[in-house]
Structure formats: structure tokens, C-alpha cells
Amino acid sequence: MKRLFLLAFAVCIGAVLIGPATAQEKLRIGGAVQVFPLYYLPIYAAQENGIFKKNGLDVEWVPSQSGADLTRAFAASAIKIALSSAATDSLAIARGVPLSVIGNLQSYDDFAIWSSSKGRVAKGEDLKGGKIGVSRFGGLEHSYGQLAAKKLGIDKDVQFVSTGGINESLAALVTGSIDAVVLPAASMLTLKLEGKVREIAEIQSLLPKEWISYTITAHKDFIAKEPSTVKAVVQSIFEANRFIMSADGKAWAIAKMREINGYSAEAASASYDTLGLSKNGKIDTEGLKNLLEFLSDYQMMKKDEVPAVEKIVDDQFVK
Template identity: 30%
Template sequence: MKKHLRRVPGIGSALLALAVITACSPASSGGPKAGGETGPGGTKKVTIQIDGTAVPYYAPLYMAKEQGFFAKAGLDVSFTYAQGSDIVKNVAAGNVDFGFPNGDSVITAYGKGVKTRVVHTTYQQGIGALLSKADANISSPADLKGKTVAVTDLGSPNYIQLQAMLKSANLTVGDVKVKTIGTGAIVDALKNGQVDAIVFSRLRYYALKSAGVDVRQILSDQYLPSFGNVVVAGPDMVKNDPKTVKAFDDALDQGIDYTTKNPAAAVDTAVKKYAPTFNGQQKDVTTIVEDVFVKTLWQSDTTRQHGFGHPDEARWQKAIDAQAGFKLIDSSFKAGDLVVKPSALG
């Protein structure tokens, strides 16, 4: 599959007030029970529950519907939204057919006995980063010693990412001052000088640059492999209805391919039909899609060899082992028990 990558100039000013893939809205109850009702034209009705709220960065899913890729695959897909941990529970319980949570929450849930299967590694990397103002003079994890660093929660993936960064420099959390600041205030805390650095979404780098902040970033993936949003399904569905899972994956692949080749059109449609609060920000969002999602999140050496959504099991294993090492789960487990290669679905 040929991929089209373009380099894009700078970022405009109206950027990302709400644009965090991990932003959470109150959890949905999961809607109607999953299970194969018939939709228009004999299509099979399925529901996917998506992490957070509707944002244009979910354009590949929206384009798979709007461009008819789901319908051609025999699916009538509905979208609902919830928090990542609730999504995993709903998929495991069969309340929804598919989920699109953050990969880190999937690992944590699996390690605690809430079993789903990752059927499409949509984001090949995590979106965490250490962000700091230039005057803090933080260019590597070693420079964090004695600094004040904020995370949203001591149980969050970002806190684990901070620990991994510190470990790479032979430091521990005892060598820094850690503050917990909520999602809505953590970026302002950095802007206002309340902290020296934050570990949060790498997308906020663009928002800070747009606001005139001289900001630096260190991507968490350099120190701890992790994953952003991935598609999960229940073990029973993977075993008993692999055809539907494969059809969903194939249509999503087409949605990614369409968005990669037509980012402006995809973003415009996503904003108009699904995320109207981003109206007026289409140009800036398109730039981020082209510079971040197309180049590093949806694509990797693995996808260039095997296709969109293919898992790098070695990276998954490192992410699983890290959660065990940092006591987020009691013990490690085999990545192959969690992730499914799309090619294995038939």
C-alpha cells in the first residue's frame, strides 16, 4: 500500500483547546448489547466505543464510515464514547462489539483480569511526552534532577513514563519534585511557571508553540514503548466471528489510507459531521495530522512491511513488562496472548 507523506509549514494560532486524544468524558453505559442485528442493505450492525470525546484525530474511523468502507465490508457501524477503562470493561462484557481505548489501559485491564484482544494496533506509538519551557534547561532526563514535574495522576501511564525516563538517567522519583495536576490545569501550570516540566500529551507541544511558548519536548517512547488508541474486541468475538473483526480492520485500514492521502478533506468532514467544536481549526488540525499522525502514529517500519494496524509484539512485550516492573499490574504476561495480527483473522 503506497503511503503519501508531505512536509507542512508552521502551526497557526487557533490550536487544540480541546485536542487531547486521551481527553475523557463521562463514561457511557455502553449502549445496546453487541450482537449482529441487520442494518441497511443487509449490513451487520456493530458498535465501537471510542476513548474520550469526538475529535477530528479520529478521522480514519469517521472516513471509514463516510466513504462507505464499512458498508462495503458489510458493516453498519455506530460510534459511542467513554473513558478508556470503561471501554475495556464494556468490550469484555459484550456490551459493545469493539473499543478504541488507549493501549496502556488495555494492558492494565488485561493484567487485572479484564480480558480483551487487541485486533488492530492503530497507533504504533504512544502520545506521551515530557514538555518543558526552554528556560528550564531540560534537554535530557538527566536534567530533571531537582526539578518540579507534573503528571495528572500517580496511577497514570504518564507517571510510568516519567519513571522510565528517570531510570534511564539513573534517577528515581525521589530525585525530582512530583506534582499531580488535573488534565484541565496541567498545561497552564507549565505556561505559568508553576512547574518546570509536565508529562502529558505530545499534541500539547503544538498548542504551546502556537501560544508563543518556547517549549521543548522529549518523547516518552524513546524510553518506554507504549501505544495510543488501538482497536479491541472480546476474546469470544475473535474466536467465533473473526470474519467481522477482519472486515472492521480492513475498512479501518482504508480509512487510514484515505486520511493519509486526503488529510484536509478528512479533517474537514470529521469536524463538520462529528467534532463541530473544532470548526475554524481545520488548517491547524490538518497540519498535526500530517506531521504527527501520518508520519509516526499510524505508520511505522512494521506497518510499512505488514500493513496498517499490524502489531510489533516486541514493543508490546516491553510495554507489558514495564507495567509489571512499575507495579501497575501484578505480573507480566505474553504479548501474544493480548495482541492479534490482522493477518491471523483470515
């Protein structure tokens, strides 16, 4: 009995000692937004198909509420690696946050300008004299809206309104207090299929052909101290992407979007068709140069703040 007691005591002590260590091994992977399919699909695909486990990773998905929140998490070292956007990354690096873009999730952006189907604005030119809602001034929505207004020749005849967020923008559009919003297709699919909104200007067609939009980004200290872990994450994400973009992965991705976003079958299928997830993560430096020029032209960063491409990119894991 004494031996059994000592053995049980040893097991309990071992559990106490091992438990915290195991918890510490769980890797927190961040994301700029919680319910954006481009961010969550690779994570859930890697988790549910055993890809992370196969590569020796125990992952916790920790999405933020915005790109700015993700930048703050990186700056505080609360997150070491994340699915992000190249614009957010570039701005953070220009302001001194020690990050590197280590992979390309998707090169194009599916933002557009949308109007209410019941409103007066049926095409881009109708925005002359109107109000365009954006979540905040100085963000990507604002810059994309400025780009579209300039291309349409109405940049001096529109007013931008800072609504405070995506939901607030949609509420203002529905009530008619603004004439249009600048948002990605993923945020508008259900309303579009219900006939409540219409797309009046596609942003992608106004951008240079070479572009980069969504990324995998990591803290430089994490890359230096744990390169094998970083490599395992990158390999897992792009294996997950290859699954998502395959015939077998399509049905899984559509079901997952219906579960997470509450999409109808039609909306989920339409959302899947907009996915252009990279299968290898190769980083287009020309696309990044074009993005940096855009950020400078539209005053998201000062010209003397623009970092060199080599200070942004670390492509050792996707070569």
C-alpha cells in the same frame, strides 16, 4: 378502502417489527478518548467515504473519557470492539477482562515532557528539584515521566503531582504550580505554536525501537460469535487508514482535525505530520514484549501478573 386500510396497517406493524431489529444491527465502536485524532480519524474516514457501508456495517462511534472508562465498558459488555492503546489493553487483560488485541493502529507514541515557555525549565535537566504533573499516579503519563527522569539522572530529585486530568495539568502548568507536564503532542500543538510551551524531553527516543502503542481491541466473545463482523471492522479501519495516509486523504484529515479539535491550519498540518497510522495492522510481538517489560519495570503491573503475548494477541484478521 378496506384493503387499503389493511395494507396500511400491515405496513405500520412491519415498521414496528423491523425498526428495533435494524437498531440492534448498529455496531458500537468504542474509543479510549473522544478528541484524539488517532482514534477518531479512521472512524470518520470509514463513515464519510462509505467504507463501513461497503463492508456491510452500520457503525456508531462511542468514545470514552479515558482508557480506564473504556476498560469498564468492555468489562460490562457495553462495547465489544474499540480503538484503544496497547498499555490499556494489557493491563485490562492482566486483570481478567476477556480482550484480544486484533490489530496495530500505530507503533510509536508521541508523548513528551512539556514546560511553560515563561518558566525556569528550558531543558530536561532543569527539572531537578521540580514538579511534573500527570493526570493520575500509576498511569502511562506517570510511567513515561519516571522513565524520562531516570534517563536524565534526576529520578530522585523530581516530584510527581496527580492533577486529575489533562485540562487540570495544563491549568497547573500555566499558573506555575507545576514545572512540566507529560502529554502527547496532539494535546500541546496549539500551545506550542503559540509559543506558550516547549518540548524538553521526547519519550519515543527513550523507548526501545520495537514498540506498540495504539490498537484495535475486541471482546473475546465477540470474536468467537461474530468473526465476520470483526473482520469487516478491521478491513474497514485499515482501508480508512490507507486513505488518510494518502495524498487525497491528507487534505480531508487536516480539515477534519480543524473541525473536531479547533486546530489552526498550521496546527492541523503539524498534527497530520505526526500520524503514523498502520496501513495493514500487523502486530509487532517484539514491540508488545518490550511494552510489557516496561509496564512491569514501572510498577503498572506486577511481574507475576504480566500475561503471555499469546494471551493478548489474536492476529487472525491481519495476517
